[in-house]
Amino acid sequence: MFEFTLDATDGRARAGVWRLPHGPVETPCFMPVGTQGTVRALSPRDLAGCGASLVLANTYHLHVRPGEETVQRLGGLHRFMAWPGPLLTDSGGFQVFSLEGRRRVSEEGVEFQSHVDGARRSLTPERAVEIQWRLGADVAMAFDHVIPGPSGREAAADAAARTLRWLVRGRERFAALAREEPERQTLVPILQGGIFPDLRREALAGVLEAGPWRALAVGGLSVGEPKPQMAEVLADLETVLPPRLPRYLMGVGFPDDFVAAVAGGMDLADCVAPTRMGRNGAAFTDDGQVNIRNARHREDEAPLDPGCDCETCTTFSRGYLRHLFAAEELLGLRLLSLHNVRYLIRLAARAREAIRGGSFDGWSRAWLARYRSREQA
Amino acid sequence: MFEFTLDATDGRARAGVWRLPHGPVETPCFMPVGTQGTVRALSPRDLAGCGASLVLANTYHLHVRPGEETVQRLGGLHRFMAWPGPLLTDSGGFQVFSLEGRRRVSEEGVEFQSHVDGARRSLTPERAVEIQWRLGADVAMAFDHVIPGPSGREAAADAAARTLRWLVRGRERFAALAREEPERQTLVPILQGGIFPDLRREALAGVLEAGPWRALAVGGLSVGEPKPQMAEVLADLETVLPPRLPRYLMGVGFPDDFVAAVAGGMDLADCVAPTRMGRNGAAFTDDGQVNIRNARHREDEAPLDPGCDCETCTTFSRGYLRHLFAAEELLGLRLLSLHNVRYLIRLAARAREAIRGGSFDGWSRAWLARYRSREQA
Numbered sequence: 001m002f003e004f005t006l007d008a009t010d011g012r013a014r015a016g017v018w019r020l021p022h023g024p025v026e027t028p029c030f031m032p033v034g035t036q037g038t039v040r041a042l043s044p045r046d047l048a049g050c051g052a053s054l055v056l057a058n059t060y061h062l063h064v065r066p067g068e069e070t071v072q073r074l075g076g077l078h079r080f081m082a083w084p085g086p087l088l089t090d091s092g093g094f095q096v097f098s099l100e101g102r103r104r105v106s107e108e109g110v111e112f113q114s115h116v117d118g119a120r121r122s123l124t125p126e127r128a129v130e131i132q133w134r135l136g137a138d139v140a141m142a143f144d145h146v147i148p149g150p151s152g153r154e155a156a157a158d159a160a161a162r163t164l165r166w167l168v169r170g171r172e173r174f175a176a177l178a179r180e181e182p183e184r185q186t187l188v189p190i191l192q193g194g195i196f197p198d199l200r201r202e203a204l205a206g207v208l209e210a211g212p213w214r215a216l217a218v219g220g221l222s223v224g225e226p227k228p229q230m231a232e233v234l235a236d237l238e239t240v241l242p243p244r245l246p247r248y249l250m251g252v253g254f255p256d257d258f259v260a261a262v263a264g265g266m267d268l269a270d271c272v273a274p275t276r277m278g279r280n281g282a283a284f285t286d287d288g289q290v291n292i293r294n295a296r297h298r299e300d301e302a303p304l305d306p307g308c309d310c311e312t313c314t315t316f317s318r319g320y321l322r323h324l325f326a327a328e329e330l331l332g333l334r335l336l337s338l339h340n341v342r343y344l345i346r347l348a349a350r351a352r353e354a355i356r357g358g359s360f361d362g363w364s365r366a367w368l369a370r371y372r373s374r375e376q377a
Numbered sequence: 378m379f380e381f382t383l384d385a386t387d388g389r390a391r392a393g394v395w396r397l398p399h400g401p402v403e404t405p406c407f408m409p410v411g412t413q414g415t416v417r418a419l420s421p422r423d424l425a426g427c428g429a430s431l432v433l434a435n436t437y438h439l440h441v442r443p444g445e446e447t448v449q450r451l452g453g454l455h456r457f458m459a460w461p462g463p464l465l466t467d468s469g470g471f472q473v474f475s476l477e478g479r480r481r482v483s484e485e486g487v488e489f490q491s492h493v494d495g496a497r498r499s500l501t502p503e504r505a506v507e508i509q510w511r512l513g514a515d516v517a518m519a520f521d522h523v524i525p526g527p528s529g530r531e532a533a534a535d536a537a538a539r540t541l542r543w544l545v546r547g548r549e550r551f552a553a554l555a556r557e558e559p560e561r562q563t564l565v566p567i568l569q570g571g572i573f574p575d576l577r578r579e580a581l582a583g584v585l586e587a588g589p590w591r592a593l594a595v596g597g598l599s600v601g602e603p604k605p606q607m608a609e610v611l612a613d614l615e616t617v618l619p620p621r622l623p624r625y626l627m628g629v630g631f632p633d634d635f636v637a638a639v640a641g642g643m644d645l646a647d648c649v650a651p652t653r654m655g656r657n658g659a660a661f662t663d664d665g666q667v668n669i670r671n672a673r674h675r676e677d678e679a680p681l682d683p684g685c686d687c688e689t690c691t692t693f694s695r696g697y698l699r700h701l702f703a704a705e706e707l708l709g710l711r712l713l714s715l716h717n718v719r720y721l722i723r724l725a726a727r728a729r730e731a732i733r734g735g736s737f738d739g740w741s742r743a744w745l746a747r748y749r750s751r752e753q754a
């Protein structure tokens with residue numbers, strides 16, 4: 001269990017399979033985000049129809065509402081969400097550090113006020129592991145100290161060092177919990193270090209020393225820093241990452257960011273973009289983003305994306321989808337979210353196929369050129 | 378085409394089949410309402426899964442947005458909504474008469490301001506028929522003069538007389554349009570007359586004289602008058618309705634109103650209640666309404682309605698559904714709407730079965746007693 005098999009590589013891009021208790025995950029893999037235990041506007045049946053394998057939920061959100069005890073009493077996260085496939089819970093680090101002005105950080109952990117009811121709560125490396133064990137996802141994430149993208153060297157070094165100390169504490173608690181059920185869940189460490197390649201390398205060395213691990217996550221990127229900086233950090237880090245572990249790039253991304261991440265040797269990524277953009281009326285296509293609210297779609301009989309096999313594209317015209325958004329109908333939010341999730345999952349499958357066929361470099365360049373060539377509206 | 382076959386009667390209750398261009402409609406039939414060309418929060422696939430046959434859309438709403446020309450250019454209402462089954466469009470009478478303070482009624486028709494953009498528009502008996510012909514539903518409704526439920530005798534008599542004069546004008550326009558395609562659509566007259574049995578009988582005589590028709594609709598009920606008064610009017614009217622035509626009771630209703638309507642000899646009914654109540658967190662069950670927001674469902678593993686076969690009830694716990702409403706997740710609105718629509722469609726099917734088996738009276742009494750016996754929360 002939790003083994004990662006590398007099927008093929010092409011340049012730095014990799015195709016593999018990660019075996020998790022609730023099923024295998026083919027990589028590259030795009031993971032839809034179900035923050036509150038539901039991928040917004042989509043049902044589990046929709047997700048299965050999109051070809052989703054590994055789905056995310058959030059520890060912070062489920063802890064403050066409905067609470068991990070409730071999820072546990074309702075049969076655990078898989079039963080709760082009615083998602084029979086693999087699940088991953090983020091640790092809540094990113095969320096509590098986002099509660100600017102409503103949180104206090106110490107070596108022990110983070111005290112914060114719930115965004116739901118203002119109640120004082122705290123998350124520590126141990127608590128984050130305990131909550132996630134109760135939720136019961138296939139993959140749990142270690143509790144990390146997240147800093148804003150443009151932070152300076154000192155702040156980044158401090159946060160990375162603390163993240164490492166917290167990792168060791170979380171690992172101890174996890175080892176105690178998992179002793180009797182080692183096949184139930186794996187804990188994945190998160191690499192911090194901001195935009196400083198040497199800090200990233202240092203963090204990796206520390207994390208590997210605290211192992212063994214079944215996967216590595218790269219956190220603290222795509223959080224406001226310039227894109228070239230993120231690319232530089234990733235490119236350097238990739239050269240020292242152990243090839244045998246799957247690599248999860250957190251919070252990425254839009255289709256072009258996703259393809260760039262795969263090209264840079266990443267295996268898994270998640271982002272709320274497909275559902276959030278979908279609710280705003282923006283759809284991903286090979287020709288770039290389509291804004292369905294635009295008047296030019298008013299009487300367009302064509303599907304949203306002629307190349308797509310999702311329920312939205314095989315059933316409805318752009319004209320109808322535009323009408324749903326103009327009339328503020330709930331079905332519109334769902335249909336565009338559905339398409340965008342399917343688009344990214346299919347994009348990951350296309351990347352995988354190209355890697356296995358040894359044509360990833362050409363495919364990704366052609367895809368990117370087309371995606372960025374047209375400014376659709 | 379448009380023929381109605383009566384399969385069985387049991388007391389005043391009737392079971393039949395109405396043949397429409399896009400498929401047969403078994404009666405009693407509950408029709409989900411897709412006001413703006415979408416049954417709120419549900420996809421056509423959801424509707425098919427609920428066993429929907431005849432689905433409603435609204436002439437007023439589609440006329441002001443996106444406009445019937447747009448619907449026509451996008452392939453007509455069936456293609457637009459992607460609903461391959463039978464469709465019915467309401468005439469818009471009810472909606473324009475609801476625009477209190479923004480409409481002017483004359484013998485010619487109704488001038489009104491669009492609720493979307495404030496533009497001045499008008500509906501006449503002829504225009505309502507033309508718009509519906511363009512939309513292309515299987516069933517079009519004649520344009521009627523709707524008055525508030527508690528209106529006096531004089532207002533009711535005036536409105537009924539005008540509705541009859543408008544019916545004759547609409548019929549002429551419809552006959553001209555349908556000459557070359559008589560199998561495409563049928564126009565159904567609406568009986569008015571308020572809460573006065575003699576005015577209702579008079580209206581019926583006038584309507585039948587203006588025929589022939591393939592169905593009759595009873596309008597202007599369930600619009601604010603006391604329920605016993607509505608029952609009285611219906612009971613009297615039923616004794617003089619021709620048995621060979623299907624009878625559509627407009628805007629009814631909640632499950633108990635629907636069963637009462639079937640008991641009173643009605644064949645078809647529509648209501649926004651299942652979707653509107655569902656979005657408010659209220660679910661229909663044989664034991665009355667369940668309010669899923671109630672704290673007592675917090676850790677309830679049971680399905681919303683153990684007797685139901687819908688996606689919601691076969692997939693999710695009450696605890697999860699409550700969480701979706703507490704967290705204001707879109708999926709909750711959809712899942713409760715889906716259940717309620719399925720509940721009413723299944724209720725119609727159960728009524729039909731009881732009628733065919735000669736046990737309707739006992740079944741409906743037992744159902745009603747149970748439905749009203751518990752005050753669920």
